[in-house]
Amino acid sequence: MLKRNDSLGELRGNNMYHPNQYEWLAFIDYEPGAYFRHPTAYALLTYEKPEITIYSRSNVPVLNYDTIWPSTTALLADDNVFFDRSWTQRTPQRDSESILAHTALDWPPRMVADRCTNEKRAYALLIHNLEDLNQSAETKGNLESMAAALTANGYNVQEFVFDPATGEKRPYLDLSSPKGTGIYQLINYINIHVDFNDCCEEIIVYLTGETSIAKTAYREEVSLDIPFAYAGKDRSRKPELKFYPEDLAAIFDELKTCHLNFIIDTNNAEGFSGDLLRIPNTESVLSACQNNEYTYSSAVETLGDGTFEDAYGIEQGEKGSEFTSSVVKALIEAAKNRSTDTHPETAASLAKAAFESVKLFDISYHGGKTNPSLRGRTMDSGCPCGVDKQLTRY
Numbered sequence: 001m002l003k004r005n006d007s008l009g010e011l012r013g014n015n016m017y018h019p020n021q022y023e024w025l026a027f028i029d030y031e032p033g034a035y036f037r038h039p040t041a042y043a044l045l046t047y048e049k050p051e052i053t054i055y056s057r058s059n060v061p062v063l064n065y066d067t068i069w070p071s072t073t074a075l076l077a078d079d080n081v082f083f084d085r086s087w088t089q090r091t092p093q094r095d096s097e098s099i100l101a102h103t104a105l106d107w108p109p110r111m112v113a114d115r116c117t118n119e120k121r122a123y124a125l126l127i128h129n130l131e132d133l134n135q136s137a138e139t140k141g142n143l144e145s146m147a148a149a150l151t152a153n154g155y156n157v158q159e160f161v162f163d164p165a166t167g168e169k170r171p172y173l174d175l176s177s178p179k180g181t182g183i184y185q186l187i188n189y190i191n192i193h194v195d196f197n198d199c200c201e202e203i204i205v206y207l208t209g210e211t212s213i214a215k216t217a218y219r220e221e222v223s224l225d226i227p228f229a230y231a232g233k234d235r236s237r238k239p240e241l242k243f244y245p246e247d248l249a250a251i252f253d254e255l256k257t258c259h260l261n262f263i264i265d266t267n268n269a270e271g272f273s274g275d276l277l278r279i280p281n282t283e284s285v286l287s288a289c290q291n292n293e294y295t296y297s298s299a300v301e302t303l304g305d306g307t308f309e310d311a312y313g314i315e316q317g318e319k320g321s322e323f324t325s326s327v328v329k330a331l332i333e334a335a336k337n338r339s340t341d342t343h344p345e346t347a348a349s350l351a352k353a354a355f356e357s358v359k360l361f362d363i364s365y366h367g368g369k370t371n372p373s374l375r376g377r378t379m380d381s382g383c384p385c386g387v388d389k390q391l392t393r394y
Contacts, residue, residue, distance in 0.1 A: 001024055002023045002063075003019075005019070010040075010042075010061055010062060021046060023044050025042060028043060031087075031294055032076060034297070035138045035297040036211070039056075042054070071138060071297075073314070075299070091303060091307060093368025104352060105373065109378065111377065112348055114385055114386035115200055116385040122155045122202035122204075123157075123193075123203050124146075124205075125173065125189065126147060127173045127206065138319075142325075146263075149331035150204060153350065155202070160172065160173045160185050160189075161185065162174070164181070175226055180230065187251055196384055198256045199383050200259060203257055203261065206263045206265070207263070207264050209224055213292065220271065220291055222244075224243040225241065225243075230243055234250070248276065259348065260281040261282070261285075264285065264286065265321055266295060267289070267294045270289065273287055283376065284375065287374075289370040289372060293370050294369070296321060297321055298320060334353055351374060
């Protein structure tokens with residue numbers, strides 16, 4: 001029940017509602033388990049004169065500036081929640097034949113043949129765009145799990161300044177940092193790796209956060225939401241509160257490595273692939289879902305009213321999203337077979353193992369809600385150590 005003058009808003013939203021009388025609030029979630037922006041509604045029933053008003057929203061409610069449920073897990077476990085025709089009540093939509101037939105596109109990537117056998121360096125960049133990361137337990141779990149799993153595989157997870165006042169650093173980059181400082185930090189990182197001696201470094205970029213999708217001209221365009229106006233790296237367009245895949249491509253295009261690999265866990269994730277695969281350095285792009293699909297929390301543990309159990313659930317150590325937790329499982333398994341004095345596993349092989357793991361353990365994939373994809377690049381990267389040039393740096 002809402003009291004007079006309560007403040008009702010939504011997570012990562014600016015719409016505020018202040019009732020002038022006692023009212024009941026009912027939260028309606030049209031995609032149970034999706035934890036970034038997705039279709040929801042708030043239904044308000046007035047107490048003194050019964051009347052229902054419904055507002056379309058896109059996230060969980062915040063009451064007096066506190067989240068009613070701290071995570072999707074807490075929401076779905078609430079005794080007051082009931083389901084009506086939910087996808088979580090259906091049996092799996094995929095059989096073993098369809099899963100086996102779902103393969104990576106253009107695999108293996110052309111760059112697999114471009115390799116300097118003496119190169120041992122491997123780096124990971126973890127990026128998000130949530131201003132209120134502490135209010136998204138799933139996203140924080142994703143970032144922490146990926147950092148640990150990549151470190152175990154011999155990857156140097158880059159730390160970025162989180163608090164300029166204290167110099168505190170964290171193993172992930174916040175694109176929503178005030179005045180674009182997150183973007184500047186990313187550009188500075190790229191500027192350190194633009195020498196041709198860096199041409200065979202292994203690099204994995206993990207991206208997660210809030211996205212928007214809109215129709216522009218003849219296509220649907222995805223963007224990351226940011227709280228400041230951005231006009232592109234060369235300031236060539238009208239400033240918007242958006243960071244497009246082409247903006248990522250413009251920044252990462254400066255790298256000299258031919259082993260640049262992206263893992264995207266956002267809503268509309270496949271919308272990033274086209275622009276990222278145009279970068280000559282890009283080896284592969286692994287995405288959680290297609291355009292107009294959502295990424296789901298690991299809070300969903302069963303399908304078909306319990307007839308199908310998540311093979312890798314919370315009790316087995318899963319946290320964050322279904323997609324990222326499946327990726328992390330593959331990385332942890334790969335790390336078990338690695339001795340500390342060997343080269344890090346190639347990023348492309350880790351991406352392929354992650355894709356196979358997603359098909360096994362992502363319950364939203366089994367439930368027919370997501371269609372992850374892994375795409376490789378087949379064009380020549382121009383790598384000095386490539387099979388087309390037969391050059392060596394040593």
